[in-house]
Amino acid sequence: MKRKLNQDDTPAAAPELEKKKKTSDSPEKKQEPEPELSFAELGLDPRLVQAVAKQSFEKPTLVQRKAIPLALQGQDVLCKAKTGSGKTAAYVLPILSSILKRKTTDPAPFTAGLILVPTRELADQVYKAIEEFSAFCAKDIQPAKLTDNVSDAVLRSLLANVPDIVVSTPARAWKSVESSALSLSKLQFLVLDEADLVLSYGYDEDMENLSRSMPKGVQTTMMSATLSSELDTLKGIFCRNPTILDLNEEFGAEDEKLTQFYVKCGEDDKWLISYLVFKLQLIKGPCLIFVADIDRSYRLKLFFEQFSIRSCILNSELPINTRIKVIEEFNRGIYDIIIASDEKSEVFGDEAADKEGEAKKEPKGGEDSKQNKKKQKSKKDDEYGVSRGIDFKNVAAVVNFDLPTSSSAYTHRIGRTARAGRAGIAISFVIPKDLYGKHKPTSIKSSENDEKVLAKITRSQAKLNRKLEPYNFSKSQMEAFRYRMNDALRAVTKVAIREARTKELRQELLRSETLKRYFEENPHELSHLRNDGELGRTTRQQAHLKHVPDYLLPKEGKKALTPQDIGFVPFRKVEKDKKHRKGKKPGRSFKVGGRKDPLKTFKVRRKK
Numbered sequence: 001m002k003r004k005l006n007q008d009d010t011p012a013a014a015p016e017l018e019k020k021k022k023t024s025d026s027p028e029k030k031q032e033p034e035p036e037l038s039f040a041e042l043g044l045d046p047r048l049v050q051a052v053a054k055q056s057f058e059k060p061t062l063v064q065r066k067a068i069p070l071a072l073q074g075q076d077v078l079c080k081a082k083t084g085s086g087k088t089a090a091y092v093l094p095i096l097s098s099i100l101k102r103k104t105t106d107p108a109p110f111t112a113g114l115i116l117v118p119t120r121e122l123a124d125q126v127y128k129a130i131e132e133f134s135a136f137c138a139k140d141i142q143p144a145k146l147t148d149n150v151s152d153a154v155l156r157s158l159l160a161n162v163p164d165i166v167v168s169t170p171a172r173a174w175k176s177v178e179s180s181a182l183s184l185s186k187l188q189f190l191v192l193d194e195a196d197l198v199l200s201y202g203y204d205e206d207m208e209n210l211s212r213s214m215p216k217g218v219q220t221t222m223m224s225a226t227l228s229s230e231l232d233t234l235k236g237i238f239c240r241n242p243t244i245l246d247l248n249e250e251f252g253a254e255d256e257k258l259t260q261f262y263v264k265c266g267e268d269d270k271w272l273i274s275y276l277v278f279k280l281q282l283i284k285g286p287c288l289i290f291v292a293d294i295d296r297s298y299r300l301k302l303f304f305e306q307f308s309i310r311s312c313i314l315n316s317e318l319p320i321n322t323r324i325k326v327i328e329e330f331n332r333g334i335y336d337i338i339i340a341s342d343e344k345s346e347v348f349g350d351e352a353a354d355k356e357g358e359a360k361k362e363p364k365g366g367e368d369s370k371q372n373k374k375k376q377k378s379k380k381d382d383e384y385g386v387s388r389g390i391d392f393k394n395v396a397a398v399v400n401f402d403l404p405t406s407s408s409a410y411t412h413r414i415g416r417t418a419r420a421g422r423a424g425i426a427i428s429f430v431i432p433k434d435l436y437g438k439h440k441p442t443s444i445k446s447s448e449n450d451e452k453v454l455a456k457i458t459r460s461q462a463k464l465n466r467k468l469e470p471y472n473f474s475k476s477q478m479e480a481f482r483y484r485m486n487d488a489l490r491a492v493t494k495v496a497i498r499e500a501r502t503k504e505l506r507q508e509l510l511r512s513e514t515l516k517r518y519f520e521e522n523p524h525e526l527s528h529l530r531n532d533g534e535l536g537r538t539t540r541q542q543a544h545l546k547h548v549p550d551y552l553l554p555k556e557g558k559k560a561l562t563p564q565d566i567g568f569v570p571f572r573k574v575e576k577d578k579k580h581r582k583g584k585k586p587g588r589s590f591k592v593g594g595r596k597d598p599l600k601t602f603k604v605r606r607k608k
């Protein structure tokens with residue numbers, strides 16, 4: 001029978017833990033704070049503790065404190081913990097520790113661990129995490145990932161080495177099992193990361209096939225920030241009497257370093273506001289902008305290019321290597337703005353939310369859903385996804401340029417900022433019902449029910465002790481910029497978008513096949529050419545839009561702030577920022593959760 005784990009019944013995995021654990025079950029003692037255990041006290045192999053220290057992890061996070069001892073005891077765990085709370089280490093470390101322990105008595109090679117993730121981007125990230133955690137025991141731990149673009153022959157030879165742990169999407173794992181390249185006959189550990197998404201991605205058949213290829217009694221861990229009833233299916237297939245950890249409830253408002261805003265505005269206003277926010281650098285630091293589809297991502301990029309705002313794109317049409325490079329380079333600080341199309345959340349988001357019991361399902365087979373599913377059959381990679389699990393580093397702000405259509409998709413998107421105890425902000429544009437469809441050139445179907453979705457989001461965030469606040473822009477100050485916005489929008493025609501889209505793909509293919517070696521030796525040239533080069537050379541270029549003349553900026557500057565405004569962004573740039581940018585890459589002077597706080601650079605006033 002399942003049981004819910006509470007604060008005090010985490011089983012001890014090591015004598016140290018036992019010593020620190022409270023002995024009494026009396027109600028008063030239950031209120032006492034949990035002991036702050038170290039990684040060593042969790043019972044992990046010392047080489048892993050060393051690797052964790054090398055990564056500057058001072059102490060385990062809540063999910064690590066709770067889940068690691070359970071996993072080391074051999075229990076199945078179903079864990080719901082907030083985004084960026086360290087779930088990867090929580091499931092990777094105990095598997096590595098158990099394999100290391102077993103190898104001291106039984107060195108025979110076999111694949112003991114299988115980690116299944118919904119996307120190839122996430123597989124790459126988890127694989128890298130395994131490499132980092134096994135830095136001091138690399139000869140004893142051999143991981144493999146099955147999501148690279150390699151031939152079957154290469155994959156076979158990789159698996160012929162009998163890796164200890166395999167990271168894959170379900171489809172690719174099953175393909176390898178089916179072809180007998182991978183054997184799961186001795187599997188001991190199975191992890192489903194972003195478990196609720198695994199079924200949504202259409203992996204049900206692969207999951208069932210995989211389950212039949214595994215021995216009985218495989219220890220299973222399922223992780224996600226949002227667990228829905230899809231888990232019942234997975235639980236039924238994989239779990240033996242799992243312990244359920246619902247840790248979202250244990251986060252208090254005081255733990256919260258994420259500030260959430262929404263902006264209610266017209267369809268064209270979101271283009272105008274985005275132009276102003278990014279041109280005047282009102283948001284400092286790395287920023288992720290989510291849009292609803294691929295065309296929209298190119299459109300926004302081309303629109304920004306009109307104003308010399310540089311950004312790069314992530315979408316399911318780009319080859320996996322490019323996608324991973326974009327993420328890596330963003331994390332290394334080469335780019336400040338990623339425009340990511342979040343097509344998956346648009347297709348599957350409502351299902352997830354409905355199963356959480358938060359919303360009524362919209363009729364299946366609606367126009368959008370048909371269109372999206374049809375589109376998916378094109379050149380898109382079905383195993384693409386960046387709103388889930390990807391550890392974008394130091395993201396100052398997530399902007400939902402297009403609101404997702406479900407609260408769970410929202411939770412995962414905004415979870416790309418304020419990770420690992422850092423601060424961050426999320427800003428979401430919401431189109432009120434009466435303004436929907438009023439500006440045809442910028443209207444998008446997914447915005448039709450923005451207000452309803454916002455209500456769902458507000459409710460689900462309230463359950464996490466979080467709230468969204470309205471963000472007001474000074475309409476009068478914005479107006480001076482509207483003709484520029486319109487000029488730029490007119491230049492970004494459908495033809496220009498189509499050309500940019502095909503050009504980008506052609507370039508990718510060309511580079512990856514003929515110039516591979518050259519660019520391996522000159523990675524910087526590759527990144528410049530590939531990702532932040534201007535796509536819009538076929539778009540009409542308008543020199544006057546590239547800079548902001550002083551006469552357009554309000555004279556009052558900061559003084560324009562009034563106590564009545566709830567979230568006013570002053571349009572005049574502050575001197576300090578200019579000084580800061582001198583000699584440095586724009587936006588890179590800022591660190592979230594470090595010396596500078598985005599909330600201090602993003603001016604907001606609250607109602608007194």
Ligand SMILES: Nc1ncnc2c1ncn2[C@@H]1O[C@H](COP(=O)(O)OP(=O)(O)OP(=O)(O)O)[C@@H](O)[C@H]1O
Pocket residue numbers: 056057058059060061064081082083084085086087088089224225388389390391415416419420
């Ligand atoms: N104990 C720790 N101390 C400090 N940083 C940590 C610790 N554990 C993990 N981190 C860092 O926190 C970040 C988020 O971790 P991770 O990606 O595992 O989060 P997650 O819970 O899986 O998020 P998501 O739900 O988005 O998948 C990573 O950069 C990771 O290196």
